[in-house]
Structures are given as C-alpha cells and as structure tokens.
Amino acid sequence: MSRIRSALLPPALAILFAAALCAVALVISGASPLTALGVMIGQVGQGTTAVDIVNSAAIYYIVALAAAIGFQMKLFNIGIEGQYRLAACVAAIVGGLIVLPPVLHTLVIIVVAVLVGAVWAGIPALLKAYRGVSEVISTIMLNAVSLGAIAFLIRPDSFGVLQGNNISTKPIEPSGQFPGLDTGAGTIFGMVVVAVLLGVGYWFLLNRTRFGFELRASGESATAATAGGVNAKRMVIIALVLSGAVAGLAGLPEVLGRDFAYTLTSPQGYGFTGLAVALLGRNHPAGIAFGALLWAFLDKSAIALDNIGVPRDIVLIMQGSVVLSVVVAYEVVRRYELAAEQRRVAAQLRGAPAADKEVVG
Amino acid sequence: MTDYAVELTGITKRFPGVVANSDIHLAVRRGEVHALCGENGAGKSTLMKILYGIQQPDEGTIAVDGAQVRFRSPADAIRAGIGMVHQHFMLADNLTVAENILLGAEAQLGIGAKAKARITELARTVGLNARPDMLVERLGVADRQRVEIVKVLYRGARTIILDEPTAVLVPQEVDDLFATLRGMRAEGFTFLFISHKLDEVRAIADTITVIRRGACVGSADPGAVTSRQLAEMMVGSELPSPETRDSTVTDREVLRVTGLQLAADEGGRSLLADVDLVVHAGEVLGIAGVEGNGQTELVETIMGMRRATDGTITLSGTDITRAGTLARREAGIGYVPEDRTRYGLLATQPLWANRILGHQSRPPVARGGLIDREAARRDTRRIVEEFDVRTPGVDVAAAALSGGNQQKLIVGRELSGDPVLLIASHPTRGVDVGAQAGIWEVLRRARADGLAVLLISADLDELIGLSDTIKVMLRGRLVAAADPATVTPEELGAAMTGADGAAA
Amino acid sequence: GCARDTGTPAAGGDAAGTECARNAAPAAAGGAAAPSAAPIAPNADASALRVGLAFDVGGRGDQSFNDSAYAGLERAVAELGLVQDNTREVAAATGESEDARVSRLRQLATEGFSPVVAVGFAYSESLTTVAAEFPDTQFAIVDSVVDLPNVTSLTFAAEQGSFLVGAAAAMRTTSCQIGFVGGVEVPLIQAFEAGFVQGAKAVAPDVEVDVDYISPAGDFSGFNDPARGTEVARGQLDSGADVVYHAAGGSGQGVFEAVAAATTAEAPKYAIGVDSDQFNTVAAPTNEVIMTSMLKRVDVAVFNFINAVAAGDTSVLPQTFDLSVDGVGYSTTGGGVDDLVADLDAYKAAIINGDITVSSTP
Amino acid sequence: MTTLTRARAGFGTLPGWARSAIVVAVGVGLLAVTATLTGQIQLTSSGTTQAAVRLLLPILFAALGGLWAERAGVINIGLEGMMILGTWGAAWAGYQWGPYAAVVGGLVFGVLGGLLHAVATVSFGVNHIVSGVAITLLGLGVTKYLSTLLFLPVSGNPRQSPRVEGFETFSVQPLADALAAVEAQQRVVLSDVAGLLGGLLSGLTPLVVLGFVLVPASYLLLWRTSFGLRLRSCGENPVAAESLGVQVYLYKYIALIVSGALAGLGGAALTLNPGQLGYLEGQTGGRGYIGLAAMIFGNWRPGGLLAGSALFGYVDGVQLRAGGEAVHALLYGASILAVGLAVLWVLQRRWQTAAIALVAGAAVYAVYFSTETVPREFASYAPQIVTLLVLAVASQRLRPPAAIGMEYRRGEGD
Ligand SMILES: Nc1ncnc2c1ncn2[C@@H]1O[C@H](COP(=O)(O)OP(=O)(O)OP(=O)(O)O)[C@@H](O)[C@H]1O
Ligand SMILES: Nc1ncnc2c1ncn2[C@@H]1O[C@H](COP(=O)(O)OP(=O)(O)OP(=O)(O)O)[C@@H](O)[C@H]1O
Ligand SMILES: [Mg+2]
C-alpha cells in the first residue's frame, strides 16, 4: 500500500539519519555506536526497564495527544507543561483531602485534573480568540505562572505537608489510587489503559466526528472552514481547552499509580516531550504511540550508557535530530506525493477519450 | 537590430495536469500595443510569467531586441528592459508607495531624496497622486495599479506587460489608463496587453494574438475584427450563451435583506449601507458592480461570515440575522465562494472530505455528530457523475484537480441537500468554456426547480444572460436596478461607475 | 528640593553610625563540650566492599554536596583500602521521574554494589522501594530519613552550622544588616535560613537579616541561575547588608561575584559559603570575599558510613551529623574568621551542651 | 470636540522619537511618584536600573534575533536553542581566549542554529514552529554532549565550563558620578530620575554597549537601507519581492543567520554575566522565549522590543532586589497609571474605555490596599504576569509582518 509506505517511510528515513548522525558523534568521541546500541537494547531486559518504558510511553502518549489536538488546528500549545503540572498538583490536593468509595474517589481526582488542565488552557484560548494574543507567547508565560501557583498551593501553610526535606500534598488514600498491573518486574500503571483509550478516542474524534472534521478543516484552511460554517473562535477555544484537558491527565499515571501525592520532586519537562512526540508521530494516534515508545526507550535505556562511559546526552542529540529530520522527511515526501498524484490524475484523464475537447451543455 | 522588441519561439510549459503553453510563437514589434486574448486558463499569464522570468519554459526560446536571452529570474528580465504589471497586484500593503516602487531597484538612485524625486516625477506621468511615504494599504485599486506601473517605469522598462490591467478599473479610469499608454507608446514604449474586454482590446491594440488552450490560434487586425469574431476565435466554436429562457420567477420570497449595514472593523468607514433586496424562488438576482464595491461583503454578511452592524436578513420568513454560518447553511443556503482555493476547498483532503465541508452537520454525510465516510464517498461519486467532474476517483486530493473540475465539485456540493437559496459568487471565474457552460446549465436547471439564486459576477454577459433582475452596487449601496431583457453591458457599466445613476 | 524622609541609604552602605548592640559570647563551658575530635569508630578494612554512589541533580563537579559525598568516598579509598575500581558513580537528570531514580538505584544494587549511597532527599521514595527489594544490600541516604533496617539515614543539623556562621556574620557586620540568599524556598534550605537568623540574633538582637530566595518551591531554577542570584545579592548589598550567606547551590557563584564587585577597601563586604569550604572551590580572586563557609560534612558522613559497613555495624553512626560529631561546622581557610574563632567556639560549645537549641524552621 | 480630537491626533502624528520620549517621561515620572509615596526607593535606584540592564541584555539580543527573523517572514521559536548554543560557544571560546573571543564564539554557535532553521524552513518548507522546537531540543542535546566531552576534563564538571574572564566595566564620567551624587541626596523625584538615569551610565561593558547600539543599528539597517527594504519585503509579500528580482531565499537565509547570531550573542551575554562567568547547563532558563515575547510586545519594531525587554528586565530586577514589597508598590503605580489613562480618555470622550480603565485601576488599588505584600510565589513571576497583561490589553494594536510563518516557494506565486 503506497499510503502506508508514505506514512512509514519518512519516520524510518529520519530515524536512520538521526542514528547515523549520532553514530558519527560517538565515533568522533571515541566510542562504538554498535556497543552503545547494544547496551541500550540490552537494558530493556534489565530490572523494570521494560515496564518503565511502557509507563513513560503512556505519559508521553497523553501529552503528545494533547499537543496533537492543537497541532491539528495549527495551534501550538506550549503550555502543556504548566497545564499538566498544575492539574496534577490540584488533583493530588483534592484527592488527598477527600475520602470517597474506591472507583468514585479515583474518578473525582481524574475529573479535577481534567478540569484544571482545561481551565488553565482556557486562559490562552480566550486571550487568543478575543484578544488575538498568540497562544505561543501566552502559554509560555503561563508555564512560569503555573510554577508560582504550584509553589503557592503546596506551601505547608496552604495544602502542603512536610515529608522530611520534601514537601508533598496530603497522600491519597488507597481508595483514590489507580491499581496497576504487577508484572513481577515492575508495575504497569493502570492509567496506561486510560492512555490507550484516549488514543482510541482521539482517533474516533478526529476521523469519525463532526468536531474532528471541523478541527482538521480549520487546520487545513481557516478560511475554507469559516465558509463551511465552522466558527473559528469557537474552534480555537474548544481545541485549546480540549488540549489542556487531555494534558491535565498526564501527571496522573504517576500520582495515582506510584507517588500517591504531588511533591517537589514530581517530574517536569513532559510538555516539551509531548510536542516533540506529536511531531514525530505526525499527529496520528498510531504514529504517536510509536513515537512515545521510541522516546521512552531512548530515555530509559540511556541509563545503560553510563556503564560503558558514553555520555548519556547522546540520546538528546538523537531525539532532537530525529524530530527535525522526520519533519523534513514528511515535507519532502508530501510534496513528492502531491506532485505524483497530480501527474497521475492528469495521466488518467488524458487517457479518457477526448474528454478535454468536449463542450458540455 | 530587428523590428521586434520581443520574440517568443516555440514556448511550451507544462504543469501537473495541464499544458499551460504549447509551442507558442509570439513576435512583438517595438512601439506597438500587442494584445493577447484568450479565455480564462488559456495560458496568457503563464506565457507572460515566462517572458518575465518568473517561470522557466520547458521548451522554447526568448529573444529580446533580436538577441537570445535566458531569464532565470525576474531580475534578468528587468535588466533586459522588460517590466510586468501582474494580474494580481504585487504590492506589500504594509510598505510605503516609495518602498514598493524602490524594492529591487535601489541600485539605481538609492532610496533617498533623489529616488523620491524621480518617483514623484513618474507618478505625475501616470496620474498617481499619492505621496511616496503613504502606506499602500491606504490606496484604492486604480492608484495601486498606477503604483505598479510606476514600479515598472522606474526600472527603465521599455517593454511592459500589462496582465488584465483594466479588470478592476471603471471606464473613466480605463480611459485615463489608455491615454497614458498612448502617450507612452508615442515615446517608444512597447506594451503586451492582456484583457478579456474585447472592446477595449480593439480600442487600444495594434496587433491581437489569440490563445486557446495554451496554443496560439492566430492573429487579428483590431481594425477589422468584431468582438464576436474574436470571441469565437478564443473559444474555438460557437459562443455558448448564458441566456436563460422563460421566466420561472415565483412570488414566494426566499431571501429578504432589509436595511443592511456593515461597518469596517476599524470603525468609521461603512462597507455596506442600507442594502435592501429580495430574491424569490425561481429567480436569479444578479448583482453588478466594479470589484471592491461591497459585493464580497454583502455575500459574506448574508452567509454569516461577517456580522451585520444593522438591518435584518430573513430566509423563507425566518430571521437569520444573528444565526451562524452553519445554521444558515442548514436553513438551506448554498454558497459558491469567489475564491475557490481559499474559501471553497480543503486542498490536501480527498474529494469526499471536501464534500462534507459545509454539510458536516447534515445527512447524508453526517448523522448525530458523527461523520459517515461511506455515505460521503457515495454522495461524492454521485456529484462526480452528475456534474461531470473529471477525476480518477473520490479519494484523490482536491488540489490534484484542475480549477474547472474543482469548481464543478463545489457547485455540486452546494446544490446538495436541497438548498432554497444559492449564493454564487463569480461561479465561472477561471473556468474553461466547457465547465462554464456546464455550470450555467446547472444554474438554469436549479432555477427552474424553484431555487432562488443570488449571482455576483464581473462577467456582464453572464450576468445579463442568467439574471431575472439586476441590481447595481456602488460603494456599498445598491444604486440602481436594471432589466436584463433590455439593458446593454455598456449601460450597466455606466451605472456601475456611477456615471449614470439611472440605468433603465 | 525637599529631602525624602523615608528609606535607608542606597548604595555604599557607609553605615558607620549604625549602632549594633552585641551580646557577649556564652561562657565556654569547659573542655567537655569540645567536639569529639576522635573518629566515630576506628578505621576498618573496606577492601572487599563495592560502593555505589547515586548523585542528585548536578552530579560530580557541583562544588557542593555531590562533590562532598565523593570526597568521602575518596577518603575511604585512601584510608580504608577501598579499591577505586570497585566504586561506581551515577548521576540524576533535571526534572526526571521517580522510575529513573528507582532504576538507577536498582541498577547499582543488581550489579552487587553494597553499600549504595543515595545523595539527596529526592531519593527517599525510590530508596524505600529499592531497599525493600534488596534486603541484603546496605543503603544510605543523605538529607532524608528512610526507616528500613538496611538503610542508614545520613542527616545533618544544617541549622546548627548555619547558626555559627550567622553569629559570625553578626559579629562582622558594621552596618548591622546582613543577608541570606536561598536558592529555592524548600524546607531543606529554610533550615539554613533558620539557623543563620537565630545565630545572628543571638549575637546582635537588633541585627537586620534580609532573607531572599531566588525561586519558590518546585521551581528548581533557583539553584542554577547565577545571573539572578547575583541580582538578589546586589539588592541586599545595596540596601545596606555587608555580609551575605548563600544556600543557593550553583547560583551561589552569583552571590560571591556580587559581593566581590561591591567590596572596597574602605567598606569591605563579606560572603559566606555553604556545604563545602568554598574558599577552596571558588576561583581567586573572588574567593577572597569568602570569610567562612558553613560546612555540611557529607564527606564525613559518607566516610563514616563506609567505615561502619566495613566494620559490620552501622548502629555506631549518629542519628544526625551535628556539631558534636563535626558533621556540620564552619571553615577557617583564608583566615576570614580568625578573630572570631574563640567566640564562635563558645557558641558551638553551648549548642553541643544543649544550652542553646537551634530550631530548623524559620 | 474638535480641539480634543486634534489633541488626540496630535499625539498620533508626533514623530516616533517624540512619542517614545513622552512615554518614557511619563514612565519615569510615574515610578518616581510611586517610589516617593510608597517609600520603596529600590524602584528607582541606580542599582535597580543596572540590574535591569544586566537582566534585559540576553533578552534584548534574543528579541533582536526574533526581529530579524520575523521581519523576513520566518517565525523563530528556536531562539532558545540558538541561545543555548551561544552560551556554550561563548564559554568554549571565552575560557581559552578571553571575553572578546567569547562574544565571537557565541555568535558563531548561534549562527549554526540559525542556519539549521533556514535550511529546514526556507529550503525544505518545514513549519517554522516545528523546526524551532526541534532546534531547541537539538541545541540542548548538542551542548550537553559537547560539555561532557570538552568541559568535563577542564572544569571537572560536565554541566559547567571553566571560568571565563569577563569584561571590565566602565562608566560614562563625569555624568555617572554627578547623577550618583544627586541620587544620594534623596530628593523627591530628582533623585529618582538621577537613579534611573545613573544606572544606565555606569557598570557598562562592551557587550551592553553593543546591545544598545544594535537597536538603532537594526532600525537603520532594516528601515533605512535597500538591504533592509528587501529583507522586510520578504516578510510582507515574498511573491511581490520575487517578482522584482529580490532573491527571497537568500534574504531569508541572511535574516536567519543574523537572527541566530543575535541569539548567540544573547547566549554570550549570559555566559559573560558578572554573576557566573561561564557556561552552566540550563542557564538560559527560557530567556529565548521571553525575547520572542518582548519582540511581539514591541510590535516587531526595534524601539518596541527594547521597551519590552526593558519592562521585563526592570520588573525582574525589582522583584529580585526588593522582593514582594516592591512588586506590591508597583501595583500602586499601576493604579495611578490606570486613573491617569482614564482621565485622558474622559477628555477624549472615550467613555467606555475610560470606565474600564477606572474600574481596573480601582480593582488594582483595592488589591494594593488590602494586602501587605505580593507572595514570593507570584512576585517571582511578576515579569511574566505583566507581559501577559500588557499583551492582553494591547495585542490588537500589534501588526505582524503580513507573510509571517507562511511557506514560500520559489516561482509559485501568481
Ligand atoms: N506516523 C505513522 N506511524 C505509523 N502508522 C501510521 C502513521 N501515519 C499513518 N499511519 C497508518 O497509515 C494509515 C493511514 O493514515 P491516515 O492518517 O492517512 O489515515 P486516515 O485517512 O486518517 O484513515 P484512518 O485514520 O481511518 O485509518 C493509518 O490507518 C495508520 O495505520
Ligand atoms: N503554478 C501552477 N501550477 C499548476 N498549474 C498552473 C500553475 N499556473 C497556472 N496553471 C494552470 O495553467 C493554465 C493556464 O493558466 P494561466 O494563469 O496562464 O491562464 P490565463 O490565460 O492567464 O487565465 P486567466 O484569464 O484566468 O488569467 C491553467 O489551467 C492554470 O490552472
Ligand atoms: Mg487518521
């Protein structure tokens, strides 16, 4: 199938190119690329690395879906970072304060996270729709502000609890936790299932619903979408808010599956990863899943590089160059395909007998 | 030295899907106005872009003043003394008049006072009154065109290509332009002049070359040929006629617009003022007007893409003034936009997805918030067949189709779902004769079935031929009405410019 | 014009007129209170041990507690016969997730390293997990308490050391105004602030202490932004402070540079370093302004821990590395506090005696 | 009515420099009054101005970088990545050959990033933001990797370079001393003005001078030369530019190379910051993005972006030096400003805007009155909050280059 080929060829080329680049960097620094690759692959079988890869991939998948929803409409939600962190923090606070029957408790926490993400994304959405403020700038500013908001919320005299030298929110009772799957070599977060469902939902939303159609239409041509009855302002708001709502979930796998609280040392930086993985996966649910797994593999297996004295940062170069080369590859293939299609259409039509010369009516 | 300022020999240019120029030979004598005629898409602009170095020919050669040249970029052409005023203005709104003119020609006199003085001098010869430091965005079309001409003159061009310079001008402005051209011709300038307005061509040209489907079909002597003969040369057959036969107008009101007002975003200037109109079922209401007089705004306001400042719009008795675009479409308005690539299509999406656009809330392509892809494909196939859209299938991207076929797809889509009103904005612009006739036929049939049509067109023959009633729009107002049975294009033209407010 | 009636003098801080009443140092309570200079336990043979060191963000070369932990390891190599090839260091990355820390510790444990030292409170959760998985491996954690039989918690009474440098600052100031620059407003750093303020007030009850943090909790950029650190310190110096103590990690460099820029022969300004003896780690000539450093002897703790493991008994280790075991203290390199040592040692003795208790919260 | 409209048109028709002068004068006056009434003398001290200058310098360079790229029609969100490359390059060259080499090193490394952005966006037509994100990732990875390879052996720390020698600072004498003397007298308003001005004239380095010179220089180059005209035309209407023989690709490449160079200089400014003379991982801390915001804030114009960077640097300087109380005092200033604007608008009979301003002013004053200080958690991010608020109020007056972010391909215009 040429369609599948055109979807898979660019990322394959890009990965090869990025790998070659890294190999060169490794050789220059006097290390063997093959050994490096070998230990990284070997690391997957070590301890809980495989499970960690799956768990991280689920998180990356969620943030990337959030980014992809924006990308579909050419909106750049750089604010995923702030949205998921604030959402995780508030959800953990709420989850720690209330006590509810098991499933309900978890659901409430999830709903809170979604709402906080949505509300926090609603600010740039409104600013964009009604004041014309670029969402890129406003979300960057809001990322900083969300740091302050978290710090304020987690202060021991607001909702924080001192845990030795760490500050955390009040721990969530078992009733609010999201049970995982114990594999013997680590526990797969229960939220992985939610990530998969989100992917399915995203695919369905995009390809089967009116909203998805309008979203893609707006991204392809804002003017044509408007003429087709799509309300541009409304779409901007919904897309960003939805993106924020999904982003709000990204902190939960760890909060509900492992940490049971939000702490000062809770992870950060997923927002940027989400943008990169969404680009890598070309906003396609299957592509993003692949991108998330690749990213997680690189992140988690890199630990093995320490053992053979290769700087772990080579992985960052790999990640950066794979994203850049994948978008270039997609662009080149896209142009080539469009030209090929135009040629094909022309050729087929020329084949049709004298169609061109005929005057109808 | 030969007599010829420019000679094009055996020029062939292919685009994916079209041969825009095939083996064209064209020789332009020095000091003449050489007109190029041909229907939309015949390949005139492409030929001129090749002469101006914007595009490179696949085959063929160019000679300037007898010497063979190869233009890799417009810079090369400019150096050879060729200038071009484009069909679509090439001006940067946010730059000043002087900046637009000096861009690329700074080497001549710098960008200081000397250059400004020269601009002022040239501006006087073409009747441009704008100050050099005025932003272009504040100029009207005629002035913009003058800026374009000054641009060319400033570069010392001796051979000047004018691609449809009169399309956007009112008759007086055309007269002014022609006066300028004649004066310059006397000074030895050579012009390549493209226009669809055959009377104008006969008035100004010394030689006429007719292009059809990318090929040169012959020359004509402007003194001897009639407009009708010329037109038939262009089309290659009897001219199809946009004539509608018997009236099908009913007394059932479909669209009523009352006291419509629209203010510009920045406030102040009014784009539409006191527009009142009624379209009945089975009626085609034509709106005539020089481009930029509010037709686009009127259509977009009726479609809900702009919010009326005041006034009401009712569709079959229901007030839709506050409704959104989609609600209006659902209520039965179909819309063929004037710029199909920007407003009508999703270029990289397949045809069936384009079928959904504007219908995303309605059967057969959607149901209960969900999209039914199979139904969309099926219904697209129906359109392809019914409207003779030439395509290998419904899964190809819209961008792969030629303009005429894209337009037929749009018309087919907009007539799906039983609309009661069709707003057709320049429905045959840039469409080949075959498709044009097809679209006219479709409109006629729909009208006979009781559809109300609001038709905007710059093609006065089309307007007169199709309409049951014609209104003339000038500076945002409907200033006159005309009976298509009796009115002539000339009278209409006079009314459009405000020269004669009392047309019929 | 009319002179303003509000505000303190701006730049310059020539506040010779400011009277700063000072209390006398507590009477030295006899030799008994002198810190146990003797080692906590006699040196054991560590040649059979394989030691893993998991650094916190920053890793080796941070000129702070990671480096200090490494110094402890090196001392064990030198004095306990630990074989260099039997040691392994791994470092954390910024903003990483819990599982990364778990993997790192597990990796060390799996490869048979024991003891494994986790440097930094960020490891508390991960160590709890991993230590339970490897009951036969000995672990230690710096700056945090993990209650498991095979984990030794190496915590420090940073507030006690900070008390002493606070006292030194109050003795040194001529403007009766001193400053504290915290990197990130987390409890760990607040303990430094608390001790510093108490020490200063103990010496000079009227001393004004400017307390500023570079970033709030959760935004760890404050440990890594010398450009902003320098502005915070300059703000304090410009408003009249003449001794500035930092607990700001990498941003501390900015504090030193600010003090170095502000100091003049007529109106000298002083900086106080943190964690390690920063007079030695900061490049000259900037280090000349460092009058002392609050020492947090992670090296002592790590060395003693390795020694205790080698000897087979970790119970001899103190609950907290405080003044009494030289777990915290102040440095004298550079001679910046030579004239104050007697008084400072009196305070030190009083703390060890229990005459003065230092709170770890502001 | 007519006189009033004339008054309104009067300000609008004043030459740009006069308008800027009025705005600056009003700003200085407002700060002086606020400082006097609230007693927060740090608001107008020369130390604060100097801090603002040091803090704004990297942002200013980044903003200039954004200006060059975006005026040629290319969005450059990769500024952060280019700046990271710049910090590394500056440190690497700087520790070996001194501060001037550091400037060159930062510039060269920034250029590499700019070139990459040009290849991706101009030659390959990749979406500008996508390419920018990728370049930032790459910049981070490359510098970390290179640091491990090259800095670790000499500094003992993979995250940090050895110390780089900084520039000597200098002051414009005797003016600086005279102003310092006036400032020290603590006279109402006079000392405030002297403080604000004095800070600008002392503690200078060649890099600071370069930064401030580059603002008018960019203006002259971009608006007063044919080169600049061609470059800007690529951002306004590349098709038209091409039709006039402008080599659009070439100019976009040049613009991005300059943009990268400027971002790299921003990196060098961080490396040569007196607080830490050297490279430190994560040192840029998002300043590239803030530069971009300052440029948008400044309406894609050199003077405007200087104002944007200055606002950011000033607010950051104030909050770092004097904390929540000073930010709190700024609230007081903001309420005075709002009331002032309301009065102005009432005179112009713009009732609605005036009412909004008045209500906003009252609200801000209420916050000021009912609180003692701004919590540190929010004071720390005051610069971002202020930027966001100003954009929310003013962004509709902004005018980006018309063809910004659009893919342009040779020979495809009509
Ligand atoms: N980046 C990618 N990585 C892996 N597979 C992909 C990627 N992009 C597309 N695919 C595969 O190629 C197929 C076609 O993708 P595309 O997005 O064009 O499909 P579509 O038109 O949305 O149809 P549908 O989503 O209904 O399958 C998908 O079904 C998917 O399996
Ligand atoms: N860049 C291009 N890519 C593909 N096809 C093109 C391109 N430019 C022109 N064409 C096609 O070439 C043909 C000739 O177009 P051209 O613009 O030369 O016609 P024209 O005679 O100037 O028509 P009009 O009167 O509408 O201006 C048309 O079918 C058009 O769609
Ligand atoms: Mg799909």
Ligand SMILES: [Mg+2]
């Ligand atoms: Mg044409």
